Amino acid sequence: MGFKYRKAKVRSLSTLKPGDHIRVYRTLYFHHMLVIRVIDKNTLHVIHYTGQEKCCEEQDQYSSMQTAAIAGTTSSLLLAPTDESAPKAKIMEAYVPFDLSVQILEQLEYEPGDAINTGKKAIARA
Secondary structure, X not given: OOOOEEEEEOOOHHHOOXXXXXXXXXXXXXXXXXXXXXXXXXXXXXXXXEOOOOOHHHOOOOOHHHHHHHHOOHHHOOOOOOOOOOOOOEEEXXXXXXXXXXXXXXXXXXXXXXXXXXXHHHHHHO
8 A cells, every 4th residue: 555645846945845745757757855945935844864975966867868868868777786886775865956957847745644743743854
């Protein structure tokens, strides 16, 4: 049995609050995050699960996969190595920039009673 939720397109980061569950479309999948706080009109402080040593604030706006897809060069996509050299995923905090004019960002809102932890309690649990 899965969770019941409603997805709503985020049109302004200012509408988000601590503990909100959000997801951003990244070419082949949705990347999920929890909002810690809104930094400014283009940046969120989030908790997310990632395999990258350094996160979003040091990257270009688009990942290499997004850039390849936008350029129409999907053949340049590479799969991550499966041996010990592959980066280990971990839960981490990051400052993530968003450009809502080109990125699809959604807030997931759960049915009453479905979400175990919400708001600041969700952040503390993460």
